Each structure stands twice: as structure tokens, then as C-alpha cells.
Amino acid sequence: MTPLVRVEGLTKHFWVGGGPFGTGQSRLRAVDDVSFAVAPGETLGLVGESGCGKTTVGRMLLRLIEPTKGTVEFDGEDLLRLPPDKMRERRRNMQIVFQDPYGALNPRMTIEDIIKEPIEIHGTLNAKDARRRAGELLARVGLAHEHGRRYPHEFSGGQRQRIGIARALALNPRFIVCDEPVSALDVSIQAQIINLLQDLQDELGLTYLFIAHDLGVVKHISDRVAVMYLGKIVEIGDKRALYSQPLHPYTQALIAAVPEAKPRAERRKAVISGEIPSALNPPKGCRFHTRCPHVMPICRETEPPVTETAGRHLVACHLYPAGGVAAA
Amino acid sequence: MSLLSVRNLQVLFATENGEVAAVDDITFDLAEGEVLGIVGESGSGKSVTALSIMGLLPRPPARIGRGSVMFEGENLLTYGERAMRRIRGPGIGMIFQEPMTSLNPVFTIGDQIMETVRVHEGVGKAAQRDRAIQMLARVGIALPERRLDDYPHQLSGGMRQRVMIAMALICRPKLLIADEPTTALDVTIQQQILELLLDLRDEFRMAIMIITHNMGVVAEMADRVIVMYAGKIVEQAPIGALFRQPSHPYTRGLLDSIPSLADDRERLKTIPGTLPNPSALPPGCRFEPRCAWRVAACIASVPPLVAVEPEHHSACIRHGELAAR
Ligand SMILES: Nc1ncnc2c1ncn2[C@@H]1O[C@H](COP(=O)(O)OP(=O)(O)OP(=O)(O)O)[C@@H](O)[C@H]1O
Ligand SMILES: Nc1ncnc2c1ncn2[C@@H]1O[C@H](COP(=O)(O)OP(=O)(O)OP(=O)(O)O)[C@@H](O)[C@H]1O
Ligand code: SF4
Ligand SMILES: [Mg+2]
Ligand SMILES: [Mg+2]
Numbered sequence: 001m002t003p004l005v006r007v008e009g010l011t012k013h014f015w016v017g018g019g020p021f022g023t024g025q026s027r028l029r030a031v032d033d034v035s036f037a038v039a040p041g042e043t044l045g046l047v048g049e050s051g052c053g054k055t056t057v058g059r060m061l062l063r064l065i066e067p068t069k070g071t072v073e074f075d076g077e078d079l080l081r082l083p084p085d086k087m088r089e090r091r092r093n094m095q096i097v098f099q100d101p102y103g104a105l106n107p108r109m110t111i112e113d114i115i116k117e118p119i120e121i122h123g124t125l126n127a128k129d130a131r132r133r134a135g136e137l138l139a140r141v142g143l144a145h146e147h148g149r150r151y152p153h154e155f156s157g158g159q160r161q162r163i164g165i166a167r168a169l170a171l172n173p174r175f176i177v178c179d180e181p182v183s184a185l186d187v188s189i190q191a192q193i194i195n196l197l198q199d200l201q202d203e204l205g206l207t208y209l210f211i212a213h214d215l216g217v218v219k220h221i222s223d224r225v226a227v228m229y230l231g232k233i234v235e236i237g238d239k240r241a242l243y244s245q246p247l248h249p250y251t252q253a254l255i256a257a258v259p260e261a262k263p264r265a266e267r268r269k270a271v272i273s274g275e276i277p278s279a280l281n282p283p284k285g286c287r288f289h290t291r292c293p294h295v296m297p298i299c300r301e302t303e304p305p306v307t308e309t310a311g312r313h314l315v316a317c318h319l320y321p322a323g324g325v326a327a328a
Numbered sequence: 329m330s331l332l333s334v335r336n337l338q339v340l341f342a343t344e345n346g347e348v349a350a351v352d353d354i355t356f357d358l359a360e361g362e363v364l365g366i367v368g369e370s371g372s373g374k375s376v377t378a379l380s381i382m383g384l385l386p387r388p389p390a391r392i393g394r395g396s397v398m399f400e401g402e403n404l405l406t407y408g409e410r411a412m413r414r415i416r417g418p419g420i421g422m423i424f425q426e427p428m429t430s431l432n433p434v435f436t437i438g439d440q441i442m443e444t445v446r447v448h449e450g451v452g453k454a455a456q457r458d459r460a461i462q463m464l465a466r467v468g469i470a471l472p473e474r475r476l477d478d479y480p481h482q483l484s485g486g487m488r489q490r491v492m493i494a495m496a497l498i499c500r501p502k503l504l505i506a507d508e509p510t511t512a513l514d515v516t517i518q519q520q521i522l523e524l525l526l527d528l529r530d531e532f533r534m535a536i537m538i539i540t541h542n543m544g545v546v547a548e549m550a551d552r553v554i555v556m557y558a559g560k561i562v563e564q565a566p567i568g569a570l571f572r573q574p575s576h577p578y579t580r581g582l583l584d585s586i587p588s589l590a591d592d593r594e595r596l597k598t599i600p601g602t603l604p605n606p607s608a609l610p611p612g613c614r615f616e617p618r619c620a621w622r623v624a625a626c627i628a629s630v631p632p633l634v635a636v637e638p639e640h641h642s643a644c645i646r647h648g649e650l651a652a653r
Contacts, residue, residue, distance in 0.1 A: 049514030050486045156602055157370050183511070186370045186541045191585035191596035198595070213514060220587035220596065243589065257515040259522075259544030261586050263567045267526060268548070270519045275470040276486065291516075 002076065003037035004175060004207050005061065010034040010070035012056050016280070028279050030056045032231040034070070035306075040174075043201065043208040045222030045239070047215060047254070049276055052228045054211045055099060058177040061209065062094050063087055074175070092122055095168035096177040097161070099211075100184065104164055105152040111138070111163055112148030118170045137166040141196060158189035165196065175207045182217060194221055215258050219243055224312075227251045230287040231279055237313035247315040249292045286318065294319060329401065330357040331535050332381070332503055337395035339376050342388055345607035349393065350376045352559040358503065361533035363526075365550030365567070367540065367582065369603050372556040374539045375425055378505045380405075381537075382422050383412035399503070417448045421501035423493050423509045425539075430492060431480040437491045438476030441498060448499045463494040468520050486513045493521060500532060507539045522549055543586055547571065552639075555579045558603055558614040561633060565640040575642035575650055577621045613644070621646050 012031040031053040038044045046054050059065040061072055063079060072079045074090060082090065095118075098104035105114055115134045119125050125133060135145050141162040152160060161181055168176055178197065182190040198221065200206055212218050218225055219239055226236040227248065235248040246252045253272045274291040277283050283290050289299040296318060304318045339351040351373040358364050366374050379385045381397050383404060397404045399419065404412065416422070424430040432440060441463065442456040451459075457476070464472035467490040480488055489509070496504060504525070510518040522545065528534050538549055546553055546567070553570045555563040555578065563576040574580045581599035601618040610616050612627035619626070625645055633641040636651065644650065 049517065052514075158602065184370075186368075186582075187543065188582055188585045188599040189370065189602075191587070191598040194587070195596055195598060214587075215515065216587040216589050219589060253516050254514065255589070257519040258589055259515070259519070259542065259548040261543040261547050261571070261583070261588065263547045263571055267523070268519070270516070270523055272516055273468070273520060275468055276514070276517065277470075 002039075003073075004040045004042075004075060005209070006037040006071075006073040007057075007061065008035050008071045008073075010057065010060055010072065011068045012053070012060060012065060013068045026280050029231050029282055030279060031060070031067075032282075034228075034231075034233050036226055036233065036236055038175075038207055038209060040207055041201070041205050042224065043210050043222045045218035045225040046209060046211045046228060047213055047218050047225065048228030050213065051276075051279065053231045053279075054228060055179055057228075058096060058179050058209060058211055061177060062091060062096055064096070088122075092118075092124075092171040093174045094177070095171070095173040095175070096179060097164045097168050097181045099180040105160060107152050110149055110151060111143075111155075114152070114163060115148070115167045115170055118167060122171060124171065133170065134166075137169055140169065140200070141166045142192075156189075158185050158193060161185065161189075161193055162196070165193075165200075169200070169204075172204075173206070175209075177209045177211070179211045180213070181210075183212060183214065190217065197221065215243075215254060227254065230277065230282050232287060232316065233314075234288065234317065235313075235315045237315075238311060241311060241313050247309065247313065247320060248288075248317050249294050249319070250288050253291075253293075286316075288317075330398075331360045331362075331400065332358040332537075333396075333398040334377075334381070335396045335398070337377070337380060337397065338393035339373070339380050339385065340391050340393045342391075343607065347391075348606040349559055350390075350606065351380065353395070354556075354559075354561050356554055356561065356564065358535050358537060360502070360535055361529060362552065363529060363536040363538060363550050365538050365540065365546040365553040366556060367543065367546055367553060368556030369558070369578075370541075371603050373559045374556055375507055377556075378422065378507050378537070378539060381505065382416060382420060383407060383409070384422075414448075417444060417499040418501060420503045420505060421496035421499065423489075423496045423504070423506040425507040425511075431488060433480055436477050436479055437483070438478075441476075441491070441495050444495055444498055459498060460494075463498045464491070467491075467494045467497075467524060468517070469494075486517055489513060490517075490521070493524075497528060500528075501534060503535045503537065504528075505537045505539075508541070509538070510545065511541075518545070525549070543583065555582070558609065559606070560614060560630075560643065561641075562615065562643045563641065564633065565636075569637065569640045573636070573640075573651055575636045575640065575647040576615075576644045577619045577646075577650065578615050580650070615644075621650065 011033055014028040014030055015025045016028045048054055060067045112134045115137055116130045119130045138148055182193050210221055222239050225239045225242050226233050229250050235251045246255055256271045272291050277290055285301050286299040286304050289295045298318050304316045306314050306316045307320045308314050335355050337354050338349055340347045341350050368374055392405055441460040445456045445459050461472045469475055510521055550567050552566050554561050557578050563579045574583055584597040599618055604610055612629055613631050616622045616626045631643045631645045633643045636642050636647050
């Protein structure tokens with residue numbers, strides 16, 4: 001199937017520093033040469049540690065952050081070549097639900113106004129229809145009509161996340177970036193929001209990029225999963241294959257380190273140790289080599305190529321040499 | 329004697345609708361070397377409980393309505409700010425839920441950690457520096473001597489969280505309160521931090537109160553668990569018993585909602601509804617409007633915590649029937 005979203009060599013470098021003592025700026029490699037595709041109606045999960053570049057990827061897809069390099073195609077069209085007015089039009093099809101349910105909503109606007117805002121910006125409906133649509137959207141995400149007259153501070157984290165979702169749905173998008181939509185919520189509210197996102201996907205045929213750092217949540221909601229480490233995708237594959245047979249040592253460590261909701265008699269020992277290196281100065285060769293239990297001399301020198309194993313399962317690790325498995 | 333003994337604690341907040349109790353009549357103990365997990369709905373009063381123990385409630389709007397917080401036999405609620413400052417650090421250390429709000433952006437992390445050592449131990453600069461480097465290394469920060477001169481914004485979220493953990497641990501507190509200490513961290517780092525906390529517990533019998541939404545973290549760390557709902561403790565149990573025989577419908581709902589790595593069923597179970605409005609609480613059991621087990625008697629009066637087994641308490645009037653299923 002032709003992908004709805006296709007990303008090639010996506011890269012973002014930030015210039016940071018010029019610290020308090022006038023030291024020069026340094027290049028922070030937030031996202032480095034990331035490629036993936038998402039099929040219509042599919043959910044691609046994106047996991048990785050804090051700071052590995054997940055939010056930056058999500059925002060670049062919508063051009064809320066301009067990439068340093070790479071291409072972003074939506075429905076076959078290269079978004080990065082579009083002039084601003086055209087891009088704005090395309091954005092109707094692409095929305096984002098933000099990471100922080102507390103900071104993402106304007107505290108001075110009523111809920112109805114927050115939900116109507118995208119409709120007004122794009123001028124798709126007259127005032128009366130916009131109000132009706134806001135009411136529909138509130139109902140769609142399980143809130144009552146009268147909630148529309150209230151302000152964000154009167155809602156709990158889970159309710160605010162619903163409001164963020166209602167707003168993202170306002171223009172009937174085809175694609176939604178969900179940036180850690182449940183990370184700030186407790187498990188029972190988290191389950192409500194995940195079910196809601198899945199229902200909406202079934203009914204409206206939505207396509208999601210679902211960013212999270214909880215591997216259980218990602219496994220539950222995704223069809224395929226991409227694992228990021230220090231600005232790079234190290235593995236991407238069908239979720240069943242990825243969870244049952246993780247190939248990259250970082251993915252293996254992540255899965256082994258998930259604490260099970262089941263008390264046990266003995267203490268577990270950490271699978272891997274060591275600090276996550278800084279994106280200001282990522283390790284040479286494979287970026288994971290400083291923590292990898294299987295590190296070989298080549299890993300310290302050469303960046304591992306991306307190799308495809310059976311069933312669209314991609315991995316970037318020298319344990320899987322390019323010729324060794326069928327490259328596609 | 330318990331290290332920490334909280335009795336009938338009630339914390340009130342002034343709101344537009346009058347005073348509401350964010351924490352209402354909670355009682356629990358924590359022994360030396362014990363790890364107590366606190367779980368519960370967002371907004372159920374977990375952080376407020378922690379802040380009351382630390383003497384860090386924002387006053388106003390908060391005020392203690394009733395109760396006592398006995399730490400090593402002294403009621404901390406009668407302490408003034410100066411006396412509390414001597415307790416914070418060597419007595420009770422805390423890792424806060426939001427790392428950025430608790431590090432000062434204008435000082436280097438070295439300054440901030442060394443200041444803590446200076447205030448409580450009065451040792452010289454060189455010794456302060458050594459202690460800071462040792463502690464940063466223990467929380468897994470690479471090249472700590474080079475990191476001392478960094479400002480908080482120069483560190484990633486995960487590293488900042490570890491600096492906070494180092495600050496909380498550097499005076500070797502008798503009690504560590506950790507409010508969502510690993511939420512922002514990847515699981516490989518989370519596992520390292522949890523292991524460090526348990527090592528410190530083993531080494532010098534530090535007690536730990538760990539607040540988290542992550543039932544996996546609780547299962548891994550805690551000896552005993554308190555489950556909170558709408559300002560009240562609804563269940564309290566040794567860790568094994570809580571998972572084996574959850575005896576309150578809310579606890580059951582919580583455990584059932586977890587998406588696990590093992591199974592991937594189509595739809596997650598949820599608890600319908602949300603936490604009640606604190607200024608209009610249900611008359612009886614606060615969970616009653618959302619409860620699948622409710623009966624007429626549930627609204628008659630607030631069900632008290634009663635023993636299901638020794639050490640295992642539930643505030644559900646139907647806990648016996650729950651256990652039977
Ligand atoms: N505007 C910016 N200026 C400079 N650096 C930035 C900026 N935005 C992000 N970064 C840096 O880029 C890297 C990736 O950040 P990003 O927010 O994408 O990470 P993330 O994976 O979403 O992390 P988290 O799980 O904490 O949300 C981090 O090192 C971050 O500090
Ligand atoms: N500064 C404040 N002013 C008014 N009410 C407050 C304040 N701080 C907390 N509360 C109220 O106290 C109650 C308990 O909040 P608390 O922060 O303890 O929840 P929590 O259990 O820690 O939740 P979470 O899991 O989301 O951190 C909430 O209803 C909250 O609205
Ligand atoms: S007391 Fe009643 S309403 Fe409350 S949890 Fe038990 S069964 Fe449910
Ligand atoms: Mg992010
Ligand atoms: Mg809290």
C-alpha cells in the first residue's frame with residue numbers, strides 16, 4: 001500500500017549554548033537521518049528515552065519545526081517544498097495532540113473556543129455550525145455539552161487530554177501525531193484515553209504516529225514500532241516481531257528492563273548500565289556502543305547500516321551485517 | 329517504634345467553593361528500612377501527603393485541619409520552618425515530581441549539591457566537592473567532575489532527575505520520599521535508579537516512601553502499598569497480598585487497566601467516570617458513583633478501613649465478597 005506519510009533522511013540539528021561565559025555554540029544532533037513510512041489507517045509507535053528526539057520528529061512531520069535536512073511526504077506530496085499558505089492548508093489533514101495536558105490549552109479560553117479555534121483559523125464553517133461541531137466533538141470524546149463553557153483549570157489531566165483530542169479532530173484530519181498523550185495520566189485514565197483513540201481510529205480511519213516511553217502502552221496500540229536512541233531509529237518492525245524477537249541490543253535491554261506488575265521474591269539486576277551519552281557529542285560509530293553488552297571493535301568506528309530482515313523488520317546494528325540477511 | 333507515623337491527617341485547601349479536604353483522615357506507619365508504595369488516581373492526594381510530611385505545603389491555600397506526623401517520636405506539624413530545615417536533608421529527603429521546579433536555574437548543579445552538604449555537615453569545600461562527585465557517580469552520571477559546573481538547562485531531563493536524586497540522597501536521609509522519581513526516564517535508566525535506591529536501603533536502612541502510577545515499579549520496590557482514592561486510603565496491604573487479593577473495587581480496576589507486555593487484548597479495561605469533585609463528595613463511599621459493586625448501603629456512611637487479613641485493610645463494605653471471587 002502507498003504510505004500516507006513517508007519520511008526520508010529526516011534530520012534536525014539545534015545550535016545551543018553560548019553559555020554564561022560566552023563559550024561558542026555547539027551543534028545538538030536532536031534527530032539524525034531518520035526514515036520511516038506510515039500506511040493509511042496504521043499506528044506507528046515511537047519509543048525511546050527522554051531527549052532522544054521523539055517530539056522533534058513528530059513536530060517536523062507537521063513542519064512545526066523546520067527540518068535541517070530530509071524529506072517529509074504526505075499523500076505523495078513533498079511538504080517541505082510547499083509555500084506557507086499551501087502548508088497551512090495541508091495541516092488540516094495533520095494534527096497533533098501535545099505531550100503536556102496541563103500546558104497545552106490556553107487558560108483564558110473556554111473549552112468550546114479552544115475546540116473551535118482551528119475551525120475558525122481555517123474558516124471551514126460559519127459561527128453556528130462551528131458551535132454545533134464543537135458540541136459534537138465534545139460528545140465524541142466523552143464530555144458533556146455544558147463542559148464547553150468552562151475553562152481548562154476546571155478539568156483533570158485526563159479530561160484535558162480529551163479536550164486536546166477533540167481539538168485535534170476538529171478539522172477531520174487523516175493523520176494525528178499523538179505525543180505522549182497518556183504519559184501524565186494514571187493507568188485507569190490512560191486506559192480510557194487509549195480506548196478512545198482506538199475507537200476514533202476504527203470509526204474515522206485515522207492514521208497515528210503514537211509517541212510514548214511506556215512499552216506496554218505502545219505495544220497495545222501500535223501495529224508497528226520504531227525504537228529511537230540518541231536521535232536515530234535503531235530498529236523498526238511489526239510489533240509482534242519486535243517484542244517477541246527484538247534484534248537491536250538496545251531494544252532487547254528496554255524490553256528486559258520493563259518492571260512487571262507482579263511482585264517477585266528476588267531482586268532483578270540491571271541488564272545494561274551506563275549513562276545515555278549527550279546529543280551534543282554522540283559516540284562515534286554506533287551510538288549505543290558505550291552501553292552495549294555485545295560491543296565489537298567495528299562498533300566503535302563505523303556507523304552500522306540499516307539492514308532488513310524478514311517481514312519489513314529493520315535494524316541498525318553490526319550484529320546483523322548487510323549481506324547476512326536479505327536486503328530489500 | 330515506627331520511623332514515621334501519620335495519624336488522622338487532614339489537609340484542607342481554600343478554594344472558590346470553600347475549603348476542601350485534599351487529604352482526609354489518613355493514618356499509616358513506616359518502619360526503618362521499609363519501602364512503602366503509594367498509588368492512586370491522579371489528584372487523590374499523594375503529593376499533598378508527601379508535602380505535608382516535608383512541611384512544604386503552600387500555605388495559604390493549604391492548611392492542616394487535623395492530625396499528626398510523628399517522625400522519630402516528634403510531631404513535625406508543630407515544627408517551624410527553621411526546625412524543619414534541619415530535618416530536610418539528613419532526616420527526610422525528597423525527590424519531587426517536577427525536576428525543573430526544584431533545581432535552581434541560576435546555580436550550577438555542583439553549587440546546589442555542595443550547598444546541601446555545607447548546610448547540614450559543615451565540612452570544607454574540598455570535602456563537599458568530593459562528596460558531590462561520589463554521589464553523582466552513584467546515580468550514574470558519567471564524568472561527574474566535569475558535570476559539576478553545568479547549569480540545569482544543560483542537562484537532559486533524565487540527567488536532571490538524577491541530579492535531584494543525588495541531592496536528596498547526599499545527606500543519607502533516614503526517610504526518602506520519592507514522588508514519581510522515574511517517570512521521565514527510559515526503563516533501562518529507571519531500573520538502575522531503583523536498584524540504587526534499594527542498595528541504599530540495604531546499606532543504611534533508609535526507609536522509602538515511593539509514589540508512582542507505575543504498578544510495575546511498585547511491584548518491584550515496595551514491601552507494602554497504600555492505595556488512595558479522593559483523599560482517603562481505600563486499601564493497604566503487603567505487596568504480595570495486594571496483587572494476589574486486591575480487596576477494594578478501585579484497586580481491582582487499577583490493576584485491570586494496565587496494558588501489559590505479555591498479553592495484548594483488543595480493548596483495555598477501564599474504570600468508568602472520574603474522581604469526584606472535592607467540594608461535592610459522595611455521601612458514603614467516595615468510589616460509589618463509579619463502582620460496579622455498589623449496593624444501597626454504600627451511600628449510608630463512609631466505610632472505614634477494616635482488616636481483611638492481619639496487615640491487609642480495605643475500605644469496601646463488600647470486601648468479603650470481592651475476596652470470594
Ligand atoms: N528548541 C530546542 N533548542 C535546543 N535543543 C532542543 C530544542 N528542542 C529540543 N532540543 C533537544 O533535542 C533533543 C531531543 O528533544 P525532544 O524533545 O525531541 O526529545 P523527546 O524524545 O521528545 O524527549 P521526552 O521523552 O523528554 O519528551 C534533546 O536533547 C533536547 O534537549
Ligand atoms: N496548590 C493547590 N491549590 C488548590 N488545590 C490543590 C493544590 N495542590 C493540590 N491541590 C488539590 O489537592 C488534591 C490532591 O492533589 P495531589 O497533588 O496530592 O494529587 P496526586 O495524588 O499527587 O496526583 P498526581 O498523581 O496527578 O500527581 C487535588 O484535588 C488538587 O486539585
Ligand atoms: S464500598 Fe461499595 S461503592 Fe465503595 S468500593 Fe465497595 S462496593 Fe464499591
Ligand atoms: Mg517529547
Ligand atoms: Mg502528585
